[in-house]
Amino acid sequence: MLSSVVTFREEIEVSAYREALAAAKKTGVSHCTDAQLMAIFCESSIQILCGAVSPELMWDGAQKMELTTFELAQLAKTDPRAAADLMWS
Secondary structure (H helix, E strand, O other): OOOOOOOOOOOOOOOHHHHHHHHHHHHOHHHOOHHHHHHHHHHOHHHHHHOOOOHHHHHHHHHHOOOOHHHHHHHHHHOHHHHHHHHHO
16 A cells, blocks of 8 residues: 655744734844834733733734733733733733
């Protein structure tokens, strides 16, 4: 019995969050866009401030609501529950 081996090339889709995070780490915080700054914020501080389960979901929710990084930080400071709810929007 002959068997053929088929190789599939799986393309890995890089999310906008991962792209923003990588760009922010490459350029540095002082030279990044607001979306990139928010990715760094979600990757680090937001988890402590409001118990975010997923930094990527938090970033996606904040981007959908068109929040700036400053607005997200203020929301996390004043209403951590509302900020955490962004993950499910």
